Amino acid sequence: IFFRSSIMPVTVAYWSIRGLGAPLRMMVMFAGQPLQAVNYDVTEKPEGGFDRDVWFNAKPPLKAGNPLMNLPYIIDGDVVVAQTNACFSYLGRKLGLWGSTEAEVVDCEQLLCELMDLRNQMVGFAYSPAGPEAAAALLKRVSAEGGILQKFELWLERAVTQRQASGVHLVGNKPTAPDFHLWEMLEQYTACAAFYSLPSPIVAYPRLQAFYIGFAVLPQNQKYFESSLSKLPFNNKMAGYGAVPGGQKWAPGQEYGFDPNGGMF
Template identity: 35%
Template sequence: MIKSNEITVGYWSTKGLGSVCRQMVIYADIPLKAKIYKLEAILNNGETIYDGSSWHEENKTELKKSNSLINLPYIELLDLNGDNFIISQSNACLMYLAREFNMLGQNEIEVSQCEQLLFETVDLRNIITSFAYTHYENTNKENLAAKDVLNRAFDNNNSGKMQKFEHWIQNHKHANTNFLVNNISVADFNLFDVLDFYIEFLKHYEFLNNSNGEDLFSELGYPHIGSFYVKFKQLPQMQKYFNSILYQLPYTNKSANFGSGIKGNSWDPNTQKDETPEEIIIK
């Protein structure tokens, strides 16, 4: 059990793998300190490279003394003995917070459901993340790759990843809730976060004419996912997050081809400046 009246989540100045941890802490009404690290653009022989020394050469060295496995994201807090406690690796962070906040199901069946959903969402995230960090020779190849992402995620012929979640929600409806298991769980946060990333993708590549993001999933034939997405965004406990700078951060880091800049575009170091504070406190 934790003793802290504040939890630190360390991650890059993006949503990425740190976003779900941030959301869970805010939802649990625990003061959040979001420690932000930035990639810096450096021009080297006419080529832009991105330097992560703000993490690798500063805090990482010190934090490694407490946890040799340290990486981003990490969470830092005080345990019941008042000792500093640091957890790294994204899924380990999520599982720890889920246990602490009672967001891992109420019995063994629900725990196993949460775990299945959590790891299935990893596959869905990997499809779009792999695409986002790939740089293509030309626009035609990029658009073809984007179409492949659309098919792999949204195909309705039992091969699309999104269909699994549509069927799950349809078959596991709970009275008066719209959550994946009976009560809100880590699986809900993780799925919402990935769906939000896909919304940006669908809009950026103009796969649908409907500009209202809350209707995109229904238009693609996934009404239960659409309902889940809309209702999650309406949760009162999540409004601090949605109204914060954390929700405005890009989905991917500056080295990505998609999702690192404004409205899904790639980051342009010549016209954009990362002014994200080094620490963001949300109480």
């Protein structure tokens, strides 16, 4: 476990969407570390479809530094990290947003794996034809008894009642990497429910509601929420849901309505 914050910027690279990039960007800004956000923007092809060459042309030289290169990736000085959960754990250790004991480290690792399951279910829905019936089925599945959201509710209940935690954090009483990914996924799921006029998937889960509200209002998160990065759409332009910030599909030729660019934050 190490803590190596500095004034040098950390690069977080991803598509020009929130997706997996959002919680990583959020972590860096929460810690007060300068962030270099590299956003690869998918564009429309004149003949129809979408052009992702901005990333695929950039990828080969990056693979020279890390053969596992993919999005998201992190560059921190001479360290190049790929693979999502490796990015979370690296930033967690670097920024002091990780477990302080072996037991807490194990908790962080377990939670990040479970969160990837929650994320993958949303991605499977969003990059399909989507629609209200599919959304209702998704929300029912993740919020049902024994579903993923109930698992997080029970985790927080145990943390509060047995470990004297505040309920604003998943591991102990301090922010760790899984907090940022859980918050982003709750944001995506509640926004999806609102878009299709469906009940919130956390309406029956008071611990998750308290976490969702309490984590968002932490002062260290406000720089991120005030930035253009928090206004990006959840998903890419080919998605059936969330291709623009309001949740709609991308309409050919439409104006952005958001700033897809990265930069220093």
